[in-house]
Amino acid sequence: MRGKHKVEPDETANFKFIGDMVQERTPIRKAQTAEGHAVLALYFYAGAADVAAETGEQELIDALDRLWGNVVNKKMYVTGACGQTHHGSSSHVDMIHEGFISEYMMPNLSAYNETCANVCNSMFNYRMLGLHGESKYADIMELVLFNSALSGISIEGKDYFYANPLRVSHKGHDPGNDTEFDVRQPYIPCFCCPPNLVRTIAKISNWAYSLSENGISVNLYGGNKLATKLLDGSKIQLKQETQYPWKGKVDITVEKAKKEAFDILLRIPEWASGSKISINGVGIGEGVVTGTYTTINRKWKKGDVITLDMPMDVKLLEGNPLIEEVRNQVAVKRGPVVYCVETPDLPENTDILDVYLPVQSNLTATFKPDLLGGVSTITGNLKLRKDTKEGMYTEVTQPTWETSEVQLVPYFSWANRGASEMSVWLPVVWE
Ligand SMILES: [Zn+2]
Structure with a gap:
């Protein structure tokens, strides 16, 4: 219709x-x-x-x-x-x-x-x-x-x-x-x-793996155990061990597999440049390309361990220039996780709209097991603008800045510490 x-x-x-x-x-x-x-x-x-x-x-x-x-x-x-x-x-x-x-x-x-x-x-x-x-x-x-x-x-x-x-x-x-x-x-x-x-x-467990013609693909990373059958009916069991998304290392142990060779495909995320794969400690060399699945075909045996190591660098993102709402602003991302600044992490009475991110702010990640259910935060020196502007449009004057060490939290975890203000996109100070 x-x-x-x-x-x-x-x-x-x-x-x-x-x-x-x-x-x-x-x-x-x-x-x-x-x-x-x-x-x-x-x-x-x-x-x-x-x-x-x-x-x-x-x-x-x-x-x-x-x-x-x-x-x-x-x-x-x-x-x-x-x-x-x-x-x-x-x-x-x-x-x-x-x-x-x-x-x-x-x-x-x-x-x-x-x-x-x-x-x-x-x-x-x-x-x-x-x-x-x-x-x-x-x-x-x-x-x-x-x-x-x-x-x-x-x-x-x-x-x-x-x-x-x-x-x-x-x-x-x-x-x-x-x-x-x-x-x-x-x-x-x-x-x-x-x-x-x-x-x-x-x-989500149903989305983590898919069957391919002669094997299985790993779509999502996270600790789990898989017991299923390949398309030819043969049994396969895998165990995935990782602290992802806080750490980029994923170990996949083969616990049961057919004797004949088959494919295990690993998703290499678009953001994960520099990722490395090894099997039983031996690197597979070429073939790890971001934004693709890496296909490993071999005769697998019980106890084989595939290790995928994805660098978890803190990255600053900017929008397409046609997105007017984020021009001269940046977002902070580490691995698949987008971060935000939230008022509980700012000096008291700071307005969220006054928080700027210097591009050289030396952002570093720290895992905090007791915060928000256990998350990695990202800390850096941010600039807080102190000259408040009233009115719709005002003449530009040199801003007054205060530098403050501020912790950013994963976007998904905001508003778990009471009513707050929050921003994913932050105006950038290019210096
Ligand atoms: Zn709805």
């Missing part, structure tokens, strides 16, 4: 469930851009990818590739979150809510990023991984899971966010509605996000 309804010019006002809002304007095979309610859109794409996996229809796969590219390259946040606005309009000027707006229009304070939309983004990517077998899809699954999905639930697991903005300031953006909060809620009347997130967390 999609795309069959002819939308009249005045029909889409007042958030009627019509047009782009419900994926009704454009048939998916003709869709060029991701439109409408982000949850409805991404579930729709995930369902279409399931159909394509069964039928192999190229026109549908081409459309999904196009839509995936549009989401990931033009409408997705650095946390993997989707759905830039609570209320807005689509490219065809249909009124939409909780949805996609223009390309590169990525507000931070008012970002909506419904937990469900972020979770759906990982579900869509899991299906695209099944269609194409390319690691870039698992990279997005991981990005979402560690950041914009996990931010939806408290460390204790009892309270939930519906919206996941990238900046919260108590001075600005007070939406005053029943889905946007600055502390997680034990009960949300619009009840989709909490169960959607917890069922996804419960299901």
Whole structure:
């Protein structure tokens, strides 16, 4: 039925469930851009990818590739979150809510990023991984899971966010509605996000590995044990031991394997340049390329240990220059985890909007087992601007700075220490 309804010019006002809002304007095979309610859109794409996996229809796969590219390259946040606005309009000027707006229009304070939309983004990517077998899809699954999905639930697991903005300031953006909060809620009347997130967390073990033609691929890293069968029916058992994502070393022990040679594929994330793989302590040399799966084909035996070592450097990211909302700002990322500055880690009465990040701030990571359930924090010398500006526009004067050693925490862990202000993107001091 999609795309069959002819939308009249005045029909889409007042958030009627019509047009782009419900994926009704454009048939998916003709869709060029991701439109409408982000949850409805991404579930729709995930369902279409399931159909394509069964039928192999190229026109549908081409459309999904196009839509995936549009989401990931033009409408997705650095946390993997989707759905830039609570209320807005689509490219065809249909009124939409909780949805996609223009390309590169990525507000931070008012970002909506419904937990469900972020979770759906990982579900869509899991299906695209099944269609194409390319690691870039698992990279997005991981990005979402560690950041914009996990931010939806408290460390204790009892309270939930519906919206996941990238900046919260108590001075600005007070939406005053029943889905946007600055502390997680034990009960949300619009009840989709909490169960959607917890069922996804419960299901992640099913996403960690995939079967390939003659072997198995490791999509996600984390301590686990696997007991399953390859496609030829032979039994395989693996044990994965790691402190990932806080440490980049992953040991995978073969506990049971068939006698004949088969493939074990390891995902080398796009960010993990310099990664090394060894088998029983002997490096495999060439062939470890970021943004791909490394395929190791050999006769495996019980007790073989594959070690993947991913460098966990602290990295500063900047946005495409077309994203006006993050021009001259940077985000801090280590491995798959995006970080933020939160007011409990700032000198008292510091306004989150006055925190700047010098590009030479010597950021270092430390694992803190007793903080926020056990996380690695990142510490560096940040600059706090002390000359407060009032009014909409004021004449530029030389800023007054105070330097302070500040700890950044993983974005997913913010708002676990009471009501706070937070920012992922920080204005940069280029020095
Ligand atoms: Zn939801």
